[in-house]
Amino acid sequence: MKGAQMIMIQPVNTLSKPELEKQLSELCRQYEDVKGKGLKLNMARGKPAASQLDLSMDMLQLPADCTLEDGTDARNYGILDGISECRKLFADLLGLKAEQIIIGGNASLNTMFDTLASLFLFGTQGHKPWSQLKYEGHTPKFLCPVPGYDRHFTMCEELGVEMIPVPLLEDGPDMEVVTELAAKDEDIKGMWCVPVHSNPQGVCYSDKTVRALAAMETAADDFRIFWDNAYAIHHIYEEKTVLNIIEECEKAGHPDRPYFFFSTSKITFPGAGVSLISSSDANIRELKGHMAAQTIGHDKLNQLRHVQFFKTPENIRRHMEKLAGELRPKFDMVLESLDKELKGSGLLKWHSPKGGYFVSVDTLPGCAKRTVQLAKEAGVTLTGAGATWPYGKDPEDRNIRIAPSFPTIDELEKAVEIFILCVKIAGIEKLLEG
Amino acid sequence: MKGAQMIMIQPVNTLSKPELEKQLSELCRQYEDVKGKGLKLNMARGKPAASQLDLSMDMLQLPADCTLEDGTDARNYGILDGISECRKLFADLLGLKAEQIIIGGNASLNTMFDTLASLFLFGTQGHKPWSQLKYEGHTPKFLCPVPGYDRHFTMCEELGVEMIPVPLLEDGPDMEVVTELAAKDEDIKGMWCVPVHSNPQGVCYSDKTVRALAAMETAADDFRIFWDNAYAIHHIYEEKTVLNIIEECEKAGHPDRPYFFFSTSKITFPGAGVSLISSSDANIRELKGHMAAQTIGHDKLNQLRHVQFFKTPENIRRHMEKLAGELRPKFDMVLESLDKELKGSGLLKWHSPKGGYFVSVDTLPGCAKRTVQLAKEAGVTLTGAGATWPYGKDPEDRNIRIAPSFPTIDELEKAVEIFILCVKIAGIEKLLEG
Numbered sequence: 001m002k003g004a005q006m007i008m009i010q011p012v013n014t015l016s017k018p019e020l021e022k023q024l025s026e027l028c029r030q031y032e033d034v035k036g037k038g039l040k041l042n043m044a045r046g047k048p049a050a051s052q053l054d055l056s057m058d059m060l061q062l063p064a065d066c067t068l069e070d071g072t073d074a075r076n077y078g079i080l081d082g083i084s085e086c087r088k089l090f091a092d093l094l095g096l097k098a099e100q101i102i103i104g105g106n107a108s109l110n111t112m113f114d115t116l117a118s119l120f121l122f123g124t125q126g127h128k129p130w131s132q133l134k135y136e137g138h139t140p141k142f143l144c145p146v147p148g149y150d151r152h153f154t155m156c157e158e159l160g161v162e163m164i165p166v167p168l169l170e171d172g173p174d175m176e177v178v179t180e181l182a183a184k185d186e187d188i189k190g191m192w193c194v195p196v197h198s199n200p201q202g203v204c205y206s207d208k209t210v211r212a213l214a215a216m217e218t219a220a221d222d223f224r225i226f227w228d229n230a231y232a233i234h235h236i237y238e239e240k241t242v243l244n245i246i247e248e249c250e251k252a253g254h255p256d257r258p259y260f261f262f263s264t265s266k267i268t269f270p271g272a273g274v275s276l277i278s279s280s281d282a283n284i285r286e287l288k289g290h291m292a293a294q295t296i297g298h299d300k301l302n303q304l305r306h307v308q309f310f311k312t313p314e315n316i317r318r319h320m321e322k323l324a325g326e327l328r329p330k331f332d333m334v335l336e337s338l339d340k341e342l343k344g345s346g347l348l349k350w351h352s353p354k355g356g357y358f359v360s361v362d363t364l365p366g367c368a369k370r371t372v373q374l375a376k377e378a379g380v381t382l383t384g385a386g387a388t389w390p391y392g393k394d395p396e397d398r399n400i401r402i403a404p405s406f407p408t409i410d411e412l413e414k415a416v417e418i419f420i421l422c423v424k425i426a427g428i429e430k431l432l433e434g
Numbered sequence: 435m436k437g438a439q440m441i442m443i444q445p446v447n448t449l450s451k452p453e454l455e456k457q458l459s460e461l462c463r464q465y466e467d468v469k470g471k472g473l474k475l476n477m478a479r480g481k482p483a484a485s486q487l488d489l490s491m492d493m494l495q496l497p498a499d500c501t502l503e504d505g506t507d508a509r510n511y512g513i514l515d516g517i518s519e520c521r522k523l524f525a526d527l528l529g530l531k532a533e534q535i536i537i538g539g540n541a542s543l544n545t546m547f548d549t550l551a552s553l554f555l556f557g558t559q560g561h562k563p564w565s566q567l568k569y570e571g572h573t574p575k576f577l578c579p580v581p582g583y584d585r586h587f588t589m590c591e592e593l594g595v596e597m598i599p600v601p602l603l604e605d606g607p608d609m610e611v612v613t614e615l616a617a618k619d620e621d622i623k624g625m626w627c628v629p630v631h632s633n634p635q636g637v638c639y640s641d642k643t644v645r646a647l648a649a650m651e652t653a654a655d656d657f658r659i660f661w662d663n664a665y666a667i668h669h670i671y672e673e674k675t676v677l678n679i680i681e682e683c684e685k686a687g688h689p690d691r692p693y694f695f696f697s698t699s700k701i702t703f704p705g706a707g708v709s710l711i712s713s714s715d716a717n718i719r720e721l722k723g724h725m726a727a728q729t730i731g732h733d734k735l736n737q738l739r740h741v742q743f744f745k746t747p748e749n750i751r752r753h754m755e756k757l758a759g760e761l762r763p764k765f766d767m768v769l770e771s772l773d774k775e776l777k778g779s780g781l782l783k784w785h786s787p788k789g790g791y792f793v794s795v796d797t798l799p800g801c802a803k804r805t806v807q808l809a810k811e812a813g814v815t816l817t818g819a820g821a822t823w824p825y826g827k828d829p830e831d832r833n834i835r836i837a838p839s840f841p842t843i844d845e846l847e848k849a850v851e852i853f854i855l856c857v858k859i860a861g862i863e864k865l866l867e868g
Binding site: 045047048050053060061062063066073075076077078105106107109110113114117120121122129131132135136151154155157158159265269270271272290292293294295296297298299300301302 | 479481482484487494495496497500507509510511512539540541543544547548551554555563565566569570585588589591592593699703704705706724726727728729730731732733734735736
């Protein structure tokens with residue numbers, strides 16, 4: 001690291017109490033120095049940097065022509081499931097079928113919420129509405145691989161879905177746990193999955209995992225996988241492909257199990273992108289039925305704006321390479337700094353992602369909250385400790401999600417330096433307590 | 435009328451059976467002629483004409499600058515309730531409070547559905563969720579002024595709301611009926627209102643009506659008015675203002691009663707506009723709470739696009755005058771043709787709107803379906819007969835909604851001519867039956 005001279009941490013288990021105390025005292029001195037600088041840095045949310053957004057600015061001059069290829073005027077009412085050129089573009093990009101895609105509004109989060117809400121209000125494929133369960137003494141439950149995405153958990157909490165954490169391993173959710181739970185409890189109605197570059201660890205599901213998810217028997221006939229493919233093409237170091245969940249579920253005889261979500265929030269503009277949902281023919285038909293009461297159609301001019309800007313899947317991939325070029329130095333900095341300052345220290349474990357938006361780290365047990373608090377007091381905002389767990393409760397208080405994308409590289413350098421300092425202080429404090 | 439020589443209808447009650455038969459025979463001959471032309475005309479939906487949409491084309495070059503007045507980058511995530519400049523613009527336009535506005539997605543229909551869905555899922559202000567009612571042997575009910583907007587009714591049907599038609603009079607819903615029903619049945623949870631240039635009649639609610647709606651006692655404490663102010667500034671012949679329902683409800687001690695909806699669908703682009711909901715502080719706080727689980731925020735770039743295009747409420751009003759200039763000749767043509775061909779005939783009654791998008795007509799009892807069918811066979815698509823009533827059931831089979839906006843003036847001339855022919859045929863057929 002440039003800047004302040006950092007103390008190199010030896011493996012903490014080799015240090016005596018006086019040695020730890022000495023280190024802590026020096027670290028605290030450095031911390032007080034940093035605190036005095038009155039910094040204001042943010043590594044909390046997975047927000048693209050302004051430099052990434054600049055790459056899509058030409059899109060704001062579009063659409064140049066509002067007539068669709070079938071002659072329809074895209075400026076007027078209509079087209080419930082989205083313009084066909086947009087459905088086709090994303091079908092080709094993601095290996096989906098255009099007729100199994102509904103283009104949604106400006107964010108897949110909203111599409112997920114609406115889908116979950118429709119299961120509560122109407123049920124699916126003839127099964128009873130999930131809202132009915134609670135009046136019959138049951139509670140719908142979801143399996144939640146952890147650590148996971150806080151907004152998935154918020155959605156469940158809002159709708160009264162009980163969340164059951166299941167471990168996320170190197171190749172996806174722990175399928176021994178998942179299959180056992182799903183098979184025995186008919187109140188387990190679904191599961192969250194971020195199959196590519198997962199939020200926050202950057203895990204990509206193996207073929208074996210995807211096939212197991214598609215094939216497993218579930219006690220609930222209306223068990224649904226919410227397949228949030230938010231980072232499907234968001235590679236930074238390595239291109240990763242994951243099996244097509246819709247095809248695998250169809251092959252396994254559970255065609256209606258998956259809802260596949262995707263959006264351009266982290267491709268063009270967060271909040272001004274387009275989202276999509278894909279599923280079986282029967283589910284798409286059902287969703288369109290409900291949607292027909294909810295809307296005349298989503299923003300076709302924004303769909304067309306995206307189609308005219310990208311034109312082809314290849315152009316989208318090229319655009320993603322440029323975005324990766326913006327992100328890579330930032331991820332390099334975080335990962336190299338962690339390596340240099342904390343590798344072998346015994347104070348922090350982390351997963352090196354190949355893409356996505358985050359670096360997930362685990363402190364010593366009981367140190368995540370303290371680390372985040374220390375960082376906050378020194379002017380560095382991190383995602384709240386616990387946010388990656390259902391109900392915000394990380395049972396071991398270990399996981400922290402680092403989001404390196406938004407700050408500039410200079411800001412990030414300072415923020416990471418402070419973060420590392422805080423990890424060390426919180427860790428050594430804990431060791432001295434014990 | 436130009437074109438074919440139409441038969442002038444004398445008051446039908448002065449004609450003998452042979453005279454009616456002779457007229458019918460001549461009308462049928464004309465009808466067969468028209469049918470042979472293979473026309474394809476549409477007066478079904480309230481869609482703006484291309485010439486209206488052309489007036490907003492400059493908006494598609496915006497936003498020119500994506501930095502908000504408080505320095506926020508509108509291209510990135512955030513701002514749940516909409517950018518403040520957009521809330522302020524519409525607050526000033528509509529006499530609302532900016533802090534009581536949430537900017538929604540691309541259409542107010544979706545905002546209405548989501549609001550209704552949230553009442554089913556979560557209830558409001560501590561009252562039980564409406565979805566719970568049906569498991570307790572109750573059915574939530576809505577009062578529906580008739581004729582009304584079919585998409586309101588579809589929404590209710592989808593969510594299992596029982597609809598109770600109440601007559602819409604010249605100055606708004608029949609408040610004797612409304613107050614009596616609302617006071618006695620606690621399952622009556624709400625009411626649809628299109629207070630300005632109502633769909634389809636063009637009725638504008640009187641001050642007395644608005645005050646009565648605000649003041650009336652309701653058996654349900656969580657009674658809600660869905661105030662769909664879709665045509666608030668959509669004047670064609672005469673500017674109409676209606677009392678502010680939010681202020682009136684507050685004065686009357688029922689601040690949480692109204693949800694006020696508005697959108698730019700018929701101002702800029704249908705499907706690519708911005709919508710809003712406004713209500714009491716407590717309701718807005720509650721809605722934001724649910725929204726926080728549903729979305730990070732709606733499309734801020736589209737909000738900014740609208741703000742930069744219009745800049746001031748005065749510019750919006752000026753834009754509406756231009757749109758009215760496009761619509762006026764079409765409404766003139768419909769109303770003058772009806773006057774000339776059917777006034778005093780006893781075959782059709784209609785309401786002359788001062789604004790909005792429709793002309794609502796009543797045929798002789800039992801003639802609406804037949805008229806629409808005849809028109810369809812001659813190549814003129816009308817809104818389905820019955821569509822203006824809950825469940826698509828017009829008990830007297832009389833009401834037809836004419837939408838003159840979308841066709842060109844030449845197309846409209848032909849379509850109206852055919853429509854009038856069909857009204858005469860269906861009417862005389864019915865008289866000869868009786």
